[in-house]
Amino acid sequence: MSAQTIELLPVHDLVGELRGAIEGEVSDAAGRRALYTTDASNYRIVPAAVVAPRTTADLLAATEIARRHGIPLTLRGAGTSIAGNAIGPGVVVDTSVHLNRILDIDPAARTARVEPGVIISSLNRAASPHGLRFGPDPSTHMRATIGGVLGNNACGAHGLAYGRAADNVIELDVVDGLGRRFTAGDGLDPVPGLANLVSANLAVLRTEFGTFGRQVSGYSLEHLLPENGAGLARALVGTEGTVVTMLEATVKLVPAAPAPALVVLGYADMASAADAVPALLPFRPLAIEGLDARLVEVIRRHRGAGAVPDLPAGNGWLLVEAGGADAAEALENARAIAAAGGTSAVRIVPAGTEASALWRIREDGAGLAGRTPQGRQAWPGWEDAAVPPARLGAYLREFETLMRTHGVEGLPYGHFGDGCIHVRLDIPLEADGTALRSFMHDAAELVVRHGGSLSGEHGDGRARSELLALMYSSEALELQARFKALFDPDALLNPGVIVDPAPLDAGLRRPAARPLPAAGGFSFAHDGGDFTRAVHRCVGVGKCRADTGGFMCPSFQASKDENDVTRGRARMLQEMANGSLIAGGWDSAEVHDALDLCLSCKACSRDCPAGVDMAQYKSEVLYRSFRGRLRPVSHYVLGWLPRWAKVAGIAPRLVNAVAGIGPLRRLGMRLGGMDPRRGMPAFAATPYRSRKRRSPHRPAAGTPVVLWVDSFSDSFHPDAVAATIAVLEDAGYSVRIPDEDLCCGLTWISTGQLDGARRRLAKLLDALGPFAAAGTPIVGIEPSCTAVLRGDLVDLFPDDARASAVAGATRTLAEALEAAAWQPPRRDGLEVVVQPHCHQYSVMGFQADRELLAQAGVRVTELAGCCGLAGNFGMELGHYETSVKVADHALLPAIAQMGEDAILLADGFSCRTQASQLAGASAVTLAELLDPRRA
Incomplete structure (x- = not known):
């Protein structure tokens, strides 16, 4: 049943009945459906409705109502399915929102009973006090759900030790397409006709299914054989929601390895590395993963050389x-493995931070491999084929030849111990799927020649189901169709997948998106000057959904709503580019709603492995939507803050006094589009430039450096300017301060007033460009403003050589001090809680600051997460609750736990303001902490 067919059905009756029957959320709104049109694949199918069941009873009701209406139902977890397994034309059910409870953990039996939306890492955290974990660990384990892992028969890096998901399931509580609820374990009795089907097809089952460990394509019917225990639960794993709907699962837990060691073996190329695998398998390693130099180079470019440990x-x-x-x-076993590796290029890395950094390369591979070394978009599709390990080297050599023949490039990596290879390819998809079909067909024939499987752990979905006819005989295909028919004769469960498959080039997302060329805002030069290409960087990997305690994505950490996560916003923008479901273009209410709670923290620009910069996309949307039109009042008040601060600097004490009168402040805040619960930050009694006019700064002798005094530091925190000068001079710098009032236009950028931002930056370039051209470093004070010079400046002035020069010359204070090899004054034992500014973390990095604090001898608690104010965001009406929830994630608990003599360090004006307004805490800058004049 096609998406177009479903669109014509009377779905309002269905939605009304769903709303009356379940406690969870039901929506057929265009904006909600847009979020679920795709997963992490190349495909786009518009659902008729989206349901987030709150209880198992809700899920049962949803399946029954959809069945009675004859409308397809597709189950979805984290939406990270790479093959198009988790999208469908009827009702899409999101289990990750509410059905995410761990119902029981039995340490003695080493089992867990869970709902389908439980995240793998959450289960592992709950099991870790017992020394246990769930065996399969796909790279998306921080956001992947049990339901998705079982649906695709996922394995992960440690499949070599713990097997596939099918090997780790005990029982499944399911409901099938006929509405029958039963418990599947060992034994075929729950399904009438299944035992007869098995007994009549023993020869096919024994010769075509389960031929090697990573044969995941199609249904894993080998588990039904009597010699395999007639394992119905295991056979249902990997059916991708096409046979039953999972309500609960009882899974095995395994002992966690206490301190595994990592052996890194170097070879001439990937195929040579693959050749070495069979000799290593007898040592029973926990994992054997392969990395290619091309992928490592992409990581270095994306994150810097320090992100890759020595190889x-x-x-x-x-x-x-x-x-x-x-x-x-573990080290003894590692040495034995190293000796058998057939190479002298060896490193043994004990458990710890360096080993974790190497594993992180693998975990982020799916996103980082989304760009070739030349910067071209690479797509999934032929994503995780597997062959028997003994054939892996030969397969890789032929696969490289196949890529050259088709003129495509990819970055292969994967689970070499299991013969499973991941790769994304720069197949041209902007026009149509012709090249995709040609390559996929030839690649399928290649893997079949090597006795392999089209998929080794991600399932077939819409990407590979059509190709099963190349892998299986007609008898085996018919057997799989008859197996499905026993459970789902009307083909309502995830149609178009595995049995009666949709064409692999049908429903492709990228060809349906219209170009949106740059139009006076950001250049998007890194994406060919096309906004559509930029937003299609998001391929749905979903790292922004991971609750890792990091910076990305603060609004999702607060709401847990797909609408408020980087991926969801990117999906909405992709739908805007498509124009069929979200038809309002730049002015679309759905688009503005999705972007409303984006804090513009820019954490995605660093943490998203695909390089999404949602802060920039939001600014561009606001620019195109409001250009030449009346804007929200907050854009004029907060977006022009440096302008108003300059006016307030004429009589700052009077302004502060008026702002201190509660009723006047609240009225003024509301009239200015701000939340009246907020306070007005106090202006400095004497701005720095007023001080400078009264007592001009005379540069000391030394290495010249330009100190750029931004609007925030000048108007609100001039003491930080004085401290920065003192520290720089102590480090041997001769500090020059331009006489001009130079603004980076940050507040204009964050409110989408890019023409205004460009005017201010042009003035800044006139003043700072000559210094940059002469090789003089430019030191910023406020991190968010410094980040503009290091990042957005070049995107707003792509053809101005001065912009690149200024960006290259701009330094944080810590970077300038590091270059001078300055030794900070000792602050031994001082307890310091550090709130890094999001823009510093994202654009410049915090490593230099971290090392400087270590040299000073302080005891550091470094927070990972946004403060929640984020410039104008937390001040605006409608954002207060989210702002406080984000602050509750890290900042407020840390302040509450601070010792009496502890110091809060926050270089960001927003961070200091949030700490003051929500917790009454004062904070200092790095310069003030390390000021040599400080006692």
Whole structure:
């Protein structure tokens, strides 16, 4: 049943009945449906309605109502399915919102009973006090759900040790397409006719299914064989929601390895690394992963050289994890593996931060591999084919030849110990799916020649189901169709997948999106000057959904709503570019609603492995939507804050006094589009420039450096300017301060007033450009303003060489002090709670600051997460509650736990304001903390 067919059905009756029957959320609104049109795949199918069941009873009701209306139902977890497994034309059910409870953990039996929306890492955290974990660990384990893992029969890096998801399931509580609810375990009795189907097809089952460990394509019917225990639960794993709907699962838990060691082996290329795998398998390693030099180079470009620990010589590497009863035994096993690796390029890395950094490369591979070294978009599709490990080297060599023949490039990596290879390819998809179909067909024939599987852990979905006819005989295909018919004869469960498949080039998302060329705002030069290409950087990996305690994505951490996460916003913008479901273009209410709670923290620009910069996209949307039109009043008040601050600087004491009168302040805040619960930040009694006019700064002798005094530091925190000068001079710099009032236009950028921002930056370029051209460093004070010079400046002036020069010359204070090899004054034992500014973390990085604090001898508690104010965001009406929830994530708990003599360090004006307004805490800047004049 096509998406177009469903659109014509009377779905309002269905939606009304769903709303009356379940406690959870039901929506057929265009904006909500837009969020669920795609997963992490190339495909786009518009659902008729989206349901987020609150209870198992809700889920049962949803399945029954959809069945009675004859409308398809597709189950979805985190939406990270790469093959188009979790999208459908009827009712899409999101289990991740509410059905995410761990119902029971039995340490003695080593089992857990869970709902389908439980995130793998959440289960592992709950099991870790017992020394246990769930075995399968896909790279998306921080956001992937149990339901998705079981649906796709996922494995992950440690599948070598713990097997596939099918090997880790005990029982499934399910309901099938006929509305029958039953418990599937071992035994075929719950399904009438299943035992007869098995007994009549023993030869096919024994010869075509389960031929090697990573044969995941199609249904895993080998588990139904009598010699395999007639494992119905195991056979249902990997059916991708096409046979039953999972209500609960009882899964195995395994002992967690206490201190595994990592062996890194270097080879001439990936195929040579693959050749070495069979010799390593007898040592029973926990994992054998493969890395390609091309992927490592992309990581270095994206995150800097420091993101990649030292690797032994080579262009292809194996990461081999060795376990043991303790660290000593793990190292002993690691040495034995290294000796058998057939290479002298070896490193053994004990458990710890360096080993974690190497594993992080693998975990982020799906996103980072989304761009070739030349910057071209790479797509999933032929994403995780697998062959028997003994054939892996030969397969890789032929696969490289196949890529050259088709003129495509990819960054292969994967689970070499299991023969499973992940790769994304720069197949041209903007026009149509012709090239995709041609490559996929040839790649399928290649993997079948090597006795392999089209999929090794991600399932077939819409990407590969059509190709099953190349892998299985007609008898095996008919057997799978008859198996599905026993459970879902009307084909209402996730139609178009595995049985009666949709064409692999149908419903492609990218060809349906219209170009949106740059139009006077940001250049999007890194995406060919096209906004559509920029937003299609998001391929749905979903790292922004991971609750890792980091910076991305603060609004999702507060709301847990797909509408408020980077991926959801990108999906809405992609739908805007498509223009069929979201038809309002730049003025679309759905688009503005999705962007409303984006804090513009820019954390996605660093943490998103695909390089999404939602802050920039939001600014561009606001620019195009309001250009030449009346804007919200907050854009004039907060967006022009440096302008008003300059006026307030004429009589700051009077302004502060008026702002201190409660009723007047609240009225003024509301009239200015701000939340009256907020306070007005106090203006400095004497702005820095007023001080400078009265007592001009005379540069000391030393290495010249330009100190750029931004509007916030000048008007609100001039003491930080004085402290910065003192520290720089102590480090041997001769500090020059331009006489001009130079604004970076940050507040204009965040409110989408890009023409105004460009005017201010043009003036800044006139003043700072000559210094940059002469090689003089430019030191910023306020992190968000410094980040504009390092990032947005070049995007707003792509053809101005001065912009690149200024960006290259701009430094944070810590970076300038690091370059001078300055030794900070000792602050031994001082307890410091550090709130890094999001823009510093995202654009410049915090490593230099971190090292400087360590040299000063302070005891640091470094927070990971946004403060929640985020410039104008937390001040605006409608954002207060979200702002406070974000602050509750890290900042407010840390302040509450601070010792009496502890110091809060926050270089960002927003961070200091949030701490003051919500917790009554004062904060200092890095310069003030390390000021040599400070006692």
